[in-house]
Amino acid sequence: MAKTKRRTSQTVTILDVASRAGVSPMTASRVMNNNPRVGEAMRDRVLAAATELNYRPNLAGRSLRSSNAARIGLLYSNPSAAYLNQLMIGVLEEGSLSGAQILVEKCSGIRSQRAAMQRLLDTGVDGVILPPPLCDSRQTKRELDLANITVVAVATGAPVAGVSSVRIDDYQGASAMTQHLLDLGHTAIALIKGDPKHTPAVLRAQGFVDTMARAGLTVPAEHIVPGLFTYRSGLAAASTLLKLKNRPTAILSSNDDMAAAVVAVAHGMGLRVPGDLSVTGFDDTPVATTIWPTLTTIHQPVTAMGRTAVRLMLDEIRCKRSGKPKAGNHQVMKYSLVKRESSAAPPRG
Known part of the structure; x- marks a missing residue:
């Protein structure tokens, strides 16, 4: 029977050693750093696992x-x-x-x-x-x-x-931006959401929806589109929104990168920003002041x-x-x- 080949030290981590020895990563780390608070039996177990896996501690660390x-x-x-x-x-x-x-x-x-x-x-x-x-x-x-x-x-x-x-407070930030657009006279406002795995994206979306509801406005389902906080996802979302028959007069983007993409798509379709379409962002990153027109946005420090x-x-x-x-x-x-x-x-x- 062929012998099982040992893993090289480059592929073995302290987590692997801990798993093989049946101990926590913290305990394995203490053993490899000669911490005296670890019992002899536990130390022998970890060192045996390290030897078996050919583990070599990081000297720089x-x-x-x-x-x-x-x-x-x-x-x-x-x-x-x-x-x-x-x-x-x-x-x-x-x-x-x-x-x-x-x-x-x-x-x-x-x-x-x-x-x-x-x-x-x-x-x-x-x-x-x-x-x-x-x-x-x-x-x-x-x-x-x-x-x-x-x-x-x-x-x-x-x-x-x-x-x-x-x-x-991402919820209040999105609410303030929505209210800004409402105060300008917009009622057909769309939202490009952020990455759903990121909790502030959920809060920003909820702040938008709740503020529209308090103003007595129902947001059509097609006016809320997904995004991932990336410029590319903003391009796709903007193309979807701006081809709608009931096109929004304002788009609230969940970050500046996606808002910049909306401006690019609008320009490509011959729409004036903000004459035909208002666009807002979130975060106030450098892109907010390097595109034309400059972005209305929520400044996050x-x-x-x-x-x-x-x-x-x-x-x-x-x-x-x-x-x-x-x-x-x-x-x-x-x-x-x-x-x-x-x-x-x-x-x-």
């Missing part, structure tokens, strides 16, 4: 763990480069001011996400900041919790006890939220190191409605 400086990971899969750039500016600036080490990892699917998390664990991070949509991933939070890693969620619409978070996320993380790490774990701290930051050139009264007739 060990070097970092010898430092007292906080090590903060940022794990992201957000499709909006503009949003991420703003967030990273805040995270890196605050990290530099505090002396914290910031490590950034990108992921996409479940497999790459697991690998990215392992790379962060191997470098000895004390905590991980999760921007959207990972901030709403129960699996991601669970795996980091099993590894005894502190989490701070950015822009989640569903904060949970014990996990610090920073966000804005993304850079400031990045700074706040680092401060929340540092507070959690200090408490953890002193043996005093604290409950999650949830901060709601202020948004503002920024009126620019893309919204105006509806066309007459």
Whole structure:
């Protein structure tokens, strides 16, 4: 019978060792880092599993763990480069001011996400900041919790006890934008929703629908179309809406990337923005002021939220190191409605 080939060290993670030994990732990590608080029998079990799997600990991670400086990971899969750039500016600036080490990892699917998390664990991070949509991933939070890693969620619409978070009130932001369009005289207002896996997208949609209902207006089903927070999804949504017989006079997009796509489609069809169609966005990313006409949008202080996320993380790490774990701290930051050139009264007739 052919012998089973050993997995190479490049493909084996501490999670694999923990699974083989039947222990938690935190226990396996303690053994590999010579933590004296692990019993001898447990230590032998983990080391046997590591030997069997040909596991080799990450030396760079060990070097970092010898430092007292906080090590903060940022794990992201957000499709909006503009949003991420703003967030990273805040995270890196605050990290530099505090002396914290910031490590950034990108992921996409479940497999790459697991690998990215392992790379962060191997470098000895004390905590991980999760921007959207990972901030709403129960699996991601669970795996980091099993590894005894502190989490701070950015822009989640569903904060949970014990996990610090920073966000804005997405429901009220969408409601304010809808009311702005109503005040201009629009009644035929359409919505391009965001990624349904991201809780703020759900809150923004609900804020729109509820505000229209309070104004005594029923939104036709065809005036609410799906989106994914990407420019491409905005193109598809805009094409659908602008070909309707009862075309809306205003479109509220759940983020700026999709709003920019609406403007492009409208221009391609010979429609004037805002003369024939008002278009609004959400987030106030750089694209809002680099397209023509400039976008009316909801300003989300993304850079400031990045700074706040680092401060929340540092507070959690200090408490953890002193043996005093604290409950999650949830901060709601202020948004503002920024009126620019893309919204105006509806066309007459």
